[in-house]
Amino acid sequence: MTQIELRGVQKYFGAVQVIKDLNLKIDDNEFIVLLGQSGCGKTTTLRAIAGLETIDGGDILIDGKPVQHLKAADRDIAMVFQSFSLYPHMSVYENIAFPLRATRKSKAEIDQEVRSVAKTLQITDLLGKKPSALSGGDMQRVAIGRALVRRPKAMLMDEPIGALDAKLREEMRAEIKRLHIKQGSTTIYVTHDQIEAMSLADRIVIMHEGVLQQVGSPDEVYSRPANLFVAQFVGSPVMNVADASVAETASSASVTVGGAAAGFEFPRALLSKLNGHASGQLALGIRPEGVLVRHEAAEGFLPVETQIVEPLGSFDIVDLKVGTKMLRARTKSGFVGGPGEKVFARIDPTQAHFFDTASGKSLEVRL
Amino acid sequence: MAAVRTSSEIGFNRVAIVAVLLVTIIFLAPIYWIASTAFKPRNLATTIPPTVVFQPEISPFVKLFTKRSQMRNPPSPEEYAAAPWWERVVFDGGEKIVRDGKGQVQWSGYPSRFMNSLIIAITSTVLAVGMGTFTAYGFSRFKVKGEADLLFFILSTRMLPPVVVAIPMFLMYRAVGLNDSHLGLIILYTAFNLSFSVWLMKGFMDEIPKEYEEAALVDGYTRMEAFFKIVLPEAATGIAATAVFCFITAWNEYAFALIMTNRRAQTAPPFIPSQVGAGLPDWTVIAAGTFLFLLPVAIFTFLLRNHLLRGMSFGAIRK
Numbered sequence: 001m002t003q004i005e006l007r008g009v010q011k012y013f014g015a016v017q018v019i020k021d022l023n024l025k026i027d028d029n030e031f032i033v034l035l036g037q038s039g040c041g042k043t044t045t046l047r048a049i050a051g052l053e054t055i056d057g058g059d060i061l062i063d064g065k066p067v068q069h070l071k072a073a074d075r076d077i078a079m080v081f082q083s084f085s086l087y088p089h090m091s092v093y094e095n096i097a098f099p100l101r102a103t104r105k106s107k108a109e110i111d112q113e114v115r116s117v118a119k120t121l122q123i124t125d126l127l128g129k130k131p132s133a134l135s136g137g138d139m140q141r142v143a144i145g146r147a148l149v150r151r152p153k154a155m156l157m158d159e160p161i162g163a164l165d166a167k168l169r170e171e172m173r174a175e176i177k178r179l180h181i182k183q184g185s186t187t188i189y190v191t192h193d194q195i196e197a198m199s200l201a202d203r204i205v206i207m208h209e210g211v212l213q214q215v216g217s218p219d220e221v222y223s224r225p226a227n228l229f230v231a232q233f234v235g236s237p238v239m240n241v242a243d244a245s246v247a248e249t250a251s252s253a254s255v256t257v258g259g260a261a262a263g264f265e266f267p268r269a270l271l272s273k274l275n276g277h278a279s280g281q282l283a284l285g286i287r288p289e290g291v292l293v294r295h296e297a298a299e300g301f302l303p304v305e306t307q308i309v310e311p312l313g314s315f316d317i318v319d320l321k322v323g324t325k326m327l328r329a330r331t332k333s334g335f336v337g338g339p340g341e342k343v344f345a346r347i348d349p350t351q352a353h354f355f356d357t358a359s360g361k362s363l364e365v366r367l
Numbered sequence: 368m369a370a371v372r373t374s375s376e377i378g379f380n381r382v383a384i385v386a387v388l389l390v391t392i393i394f395l396a397p398i399y400w401i402a403s404t405a406f407k408p409r410n411l412a413t414t415i416p417p418t419v420v421f422q423p424e425i426s427p428f429v430k431l432f433t434k435r436s437q438m439r440n441p442p443s444p445e446e447y448a449a450a451p452w453w454e455r456v457v458f459d460g461g462e463k464i465v466r467d468g469k470g471q472v473q474w475s476g477y478p479s480r481f482m483n484s485l486i487i488a489i490t491s492t493v494l495a496v497g498m499g500t501f502t503a504y505g506f507s508r509f510k511v512k513g514e515a516d517l518l519f520f521i522l523s524t525r526m527l528p529p530v531v532v533a534i535p536m537f538l539m540y541r542a543v544g545l546n547d548s549h550l551g552l553i554i555l556y557t558a559f560n561l562s563f564s565v566w567l568m569k570g571f572m573d574e575i576p577k578e579y580e581e582a583a584l585v586d587g588y589t590r591m592e593a594f595f596k597i598v599l600p601e602a603a604t605g606i607a608a609t610a611v612f613c614f615i616t617a618w619n620e621y622a623f624a625l626i627m628t629n630r631r632a633q634t635a636p637p638f639i640p641s642q643v644g645a646g647l648p649d650w651t652v653i654a655a656g657t658f659l660f661l662l663p664v665a666i667f668t669f670l671l672r673n674h675l676l677r678g679m680s681f682g683a684i685r686k
Contacts, residue, residue, distance in 0.1 A: 052581050072584040079585040085578040089600040102587035150587070 002028055002153040002186040003063055004049060010057030011044055011210075018044050020210040022058070026188065031180050033201035034190045035233070041210040042190045046156050049188065051075050062153060073102070078147035082159040084139045086131035092118075092142050093127040099150040117149045120179070136164045140172060144179070154186040162191065173199055194234050198222065206230050228360040231285045231353060237317050240291070242325045243357065244284035246274060255347070257284055258325025264347045265300040266367065273365045274354065282363075283355040288317060290351030291329035293336070294344050301344035306336050320345055398661070404654035409460060412650040426456040427651035431659070433457070434465040434473035477656055480638040485663065487549055487634060488617040491556035495613045496606055498557075499564025500572075504594065506565070507572035508580075518569070521562045529559060530622045537626050547628045555623055560613040567612070571605025572598075607674035615664055635660050 004026040011019035018041045026032050034042040047053040049060055051072030060068045067075050078099070086095050093114060100110045118124045121141045131139060140160060147155055161172045177200055180187055191197055197204050198218040206213040206221060206229075214226040225231035231239045242257040246266075253270040254263030274282070294301060307319035307326065311333055318336045320327045320343070329345060336343060349367040356363060372380075404412050406423035435457055442450070442458050450458065457464050465473040502521075506514060536555070537546065545551035575598060583593035599606075625637040639656045642648075668675065 050581075050585055052584065071589070072581075073587045073589060077585065079582070081578045081582060083576060083578050085576065085582040087579060087582070087597055098583070099586035102592075146582075146586070156585075 003061075004154060004186060004188070005061040005064075006045070006049075006058065007061065008058035009045070009048065009055050009060065011041070011048060011053065012056050018210050019048070019055070022210075022212055024205060024212065024215065026186060028186055029184045031187045031189065031200060031202045032205060033197040033203075034188065034205045034207060035192070035194060035197040036207035036213075037192055037233070039209075040207045042192075042205075042207050043158055045207070046079075046158055046188060046190045049154075050077055050079050050156050052079075076150075076153045077156060078150060078152035078154075079156040079158065080140075080143045080147050080160045082162050084131070084143045084163075086134075086139055086142055086146070088131055090131075091127065092123065092129050092131065092134070095131065095142055096127075096145045096149050099146060103150070113149055117145045120148075120182075121145045137168045137172060140164065141175075144176070148179075148183065148185075152185070154188065157187065157189040159191050160189070161196070162193070169196075176200060194236065198234075204234075206233060208233075224362070224364075225285070225353065226362055228283065228285070228355050228357075228362075231355070231362070235287055237288050237328055237330070239285050239287045239353075240327050241283050241285045241355070242322075242327070244282050244354075246270065246282065255284055255352075256323075257327070258323030260302070260323030260325075262302055264302060266347075266349050266352070270349070270365065270367060273367070274363060277354070277356060277363060281357050283357045284347075285353035285355060286327070286347050287351060288328045288330035290348045291320070291327055292346050292348055293318065293320070293329050293331050297344050301346045303342060304345045306341045306343055307339050309336055309338055401654050401657050401661070404651055405658040407651050407654075409649060409651050412654070424456070424651075425453075426460060427649075427655035428659075429453045429456050430460070430462070430475075430649065430652045431477050431655045432475055434475050435462040436465055437461065438463050476633075476638060477635070480633050480635045481659070483549065483628075483632055484618060484634040484636070484660070487552045487556065487632070488614055488663075490549075491553045491560065491617045492610055492613045494553070494557040495560035495564045496568075496610045499561055499568045499609065500599075500602065500606060502561075502565045503568035503572045504598065506569050508577060518566070521565050524558070524562045533622060533626050536623070540627055545627075547631050547633070549632045551627055552624065552632055552634065555627070556617040556620060559620075560616055563616075564609050564613055567609045568602070568605055571602055571609075574605075575601045604674045607671045611668055611671055611675060614667055618664055 006022050006024040009019050009022040010017065020041075022041075022045060024032075034045060036042045044053055048055050048068075051067070051070060051074075055068055058068075059066045062075065062077075086092075087098065090098065096114045096117060097110050100113060105113075114127070115124065118127055121144060123138060123141050123145060126134060126138055126142070131142065134142065143160070147157075157176075160176070161169045164172060173196060176189075180200075189197075189200060201218055203215055203217055204221050205215050208229050214221055214230045216224070216226075221230055221234050225234060225239075228241060232241060244255050244257045245263075247254045247256065247263060248268075248271060249265075252268050253266040255266050255270075256263035292301075297303070302322070304320040304322055304327075307321055309319075310317040314333065316331050316333050316335060318329050318331050320329055322345070327345070352365070352367065354363040354365045355361065403419075405427055406425070407418065407421055408424050408426070411418040411421050438458075438461055441461075442463065447455060447458055454464055467473060505511065506518060511517065540546040540551050545554070579597050579601065580590070580593040583597045584590065588596065619636060620634075621636040624634045628634065628637070635656070639653060639660065642653055642656070
C-alpha cells in the first residue's frame with residue numbers, strides 16, 4: 001500500500017520557478033504518467049519525489065508521512081533513469097544486486113532475489129555480462145530489474161524508453177505495462193511522448209511551465225481537454241484550433257472560422273451553453289477525425305478546397321482551406337486525390353471543443 | 368578499414384614516418400647514452416669518438432652502492448683471491464671498498480637517497496591525488512560559492528616558476544624546522560601537485576554522469592558510499608593519469624630538493640650530480656645512478672599505460 005501525495009510543492013532554480021504550487025494525489029498501485037514538453041518541470045517533480053532535488057515549499061507525503069526532509073536512500077523508492085545509469089564496472093548481476101547489498105540481506109537471499117527478478121524480465125542469460133555488452137532494450141530491462149529487486153514502495157521512471165529506437169520503444173512499452181499489471185506497484189512515469197502516456201497511464205498528469213494543467217484518465221484528457229494547451233498537446237495529429245465567431249441563424253447556430261463566407265452548422269443549444277462567449281474571445285477546437293469530409297454536397301456541409309495531403313498508411317491527413325484558416329481532416333486513405341480538389345466538409349458538433357482565448361480554458365461545452 | 372589514398376598522400380605518409388623515426392631517435396639517444404655508459408668500463412666512458420661496441424660491465428653499479436677509497440698499491444694476491452667477485456671488480460679499478468671496524472661493507476649515499484626519493488614521491492603523490500580527487504568531486508558535483516574564483520585561485524599557484532619562492536620557503540622551513548626532512552618535501556610536493564591534480568581530476572569527474580551516483584543514492588546508499596563504490600571505480604582512469612603526472616613531477620624535482628635538503632631527506636636528483644665533484648668524476652657511476660633513477664617512473668608509467676591511453680582520450684567521445 002503506497003500512496004504519494006504532493007501538497008503545494010514549489011521549486012525554484014535560481015529566480016526561475018520550475019514547479020508552481022503542485023498538488024497531486026497518487027493512489028496505491030496506480031500508474032501515473034507526468035506528461036509535458038521538456039522544461040515543464042515533470043522531471044524535477046519526479047526527482048523531488050525521489051529525493052534527488054530539494055523543494056522550496058510544500059510537502060511530499062508517502063503513505064501520509066512527509067518525506068521532503070528524508071534522504072533519497074531513506075524514502076524506499078526506486079528509480080529508472082533515461083540514461084539507464086547501469087554501473088559500468090559491474091556485471092548485470094552485480095548491478096541488480098547492488099540495491100540489495102545496501103540492506104542487511106544474506107548472500108543466499110540476494111542471489112535468490114536477483115535470479116527471480118532476472119527470470120521475470122527474461123534476462124537470466126545476461127547476468128554475467130557487463131552493461132557495455134548489452135543492447136539498449138536489455139540495458140533498460142536490467143535498469144528496471146535493479147529498480148524492482150528491492151520491492152520498493154514506488155517506482156519512478158524518467159523517460160525510461162526515450163533513448164530506444166521506435167520499434168523497441170513499442171515493445172518495451174508493452175513490457176512495462178505487462179510488468180506493472182503483474183507486479184502492481186505505484187508507478188510514476190515521466191515522458192514527453194503522449195502516445196506512451198496514453199498507452200500506459202491509469203491517469204495522465206499534464207504539466208506546462210511548472211503548472212499542472214490537467215489530471216485525468218487517457219480518455220478524459222483526450223476527449224475533454226481542460227484547456228488549449230492540453231487540447232493541442234495531447235493527440236496526434238494535433239487538434240485544429242481556430243478563432244471562431246458564433247452567429248444565430250433561423251434554425252441553428254453558425255460557427256465561422258478564418259473569416260470564411262459561411263459558417264459551420266451547429267445545434268442551437270450551443271448558443272445557450274456558450275454563456276455569452278459569443279465571439280471575439282472564442283476558439284473552436286476540433287480533432288482531425290471530427291472534421292467530416294465528403295465528395296458530394298449535403299446539408300450542413302461547406303464547399304472547401306483541399307491543400308496538402310499527407311498519406312499516413314491507415315489514413316490520410318488532408319488540409320482544407322476554410323477562409324484564411326487551414327483545417328486538418330482525417331480521411332480514409334486515398335479519399336482525396338490531391339491538392340486543389342473541391343470537397344465538402346462539416347464539423348461534428350459532438351466532437352467540437354470551445355475555449356476562452358483569453359484564459360485558454362475550456363468552456364466545457366458538450367453537444 | 369582501408370580508406371582510399373592518393374599517391375601524394377602515400378608520399379606524405381612516408382615523409383611522416385621518417386620524421387617520426389627521426390624524432391624518436393633524438394628523444395631516445397640520451398637515454399641510450401645513459402644506459403650504455405652505466406655498463407661501460409671507466410676508461411671507455413669518455414672516449415672521443417664515443418665507444419659504441421664494448422664488453423658490458425656491472426662494476427659501475429657495484430661502485431654506485433658502495434663507499435670506496437683510492438688504493439696506493441694494488442691488493443696482495445691473497446687479499447684479491449679472498450675477495451668476492453664484486454669486490455674484485457672494484458680492486459680492478461684501482462679502488463677498494465671501505466669497511467667498518469667489524470669488516471662490514473659501507474654503503475654509499477645512493478641507496479638512502481633513492482629510498483628518500485621513493486618515500487617522498489609516493490607519499491606526496493598519494494596525498495595530492497587523494498585530496499585532488501575529493502576536491503574535484505566537490506567542485507564537480509556541488510554548487511560551490513565562487514567556484515570559478517576558487518578554481519582560478521587554485522590554478523594561480525602554478526602561474527609563477529616555483530623557484531621564485533624558494534628563498535622565502537627556505538626561510539620558513541628553517542624557522543619551523545622542516546628543512547632536510549621528509550615531511551618538508553612531502554608537504555612541498557603535495558602543494559605543487561595539488562592544483563594540477565584538482566584541475567585534471569575535475570575534468571575527469573565532470574565526465575562521469577551524475578546519474579550513476581543518483582542511481583546509487585536511490586538504491587539506498589549514502590553519498591559517501593556512492594562516492595567510494597561508484598565514482599572512484601569510474602574515475603580510476605583519471606586517477607591513474609593524474610598519479611603518473613604527479614609522481615613524475617615529484618620524482619624529478621631538483622631545485623627545491625637541492626635547497627631544502629642536504630643529507631637526511633636528500634632525494635636522488637640533487638645527490639647524483641653532487642658525486643661529480645667527489646674526487647675524479649667517474650661518469651660510469653653517475654650514469655648507473657641516473658639509469659636506476661629512470662626505472663621507477665618507466666615501470667610506473669608502463670604499468671598504467673592502458674589507463675593512461677584511455678585517460679588521454681577521455682572525454683573525446685560522446686557516450
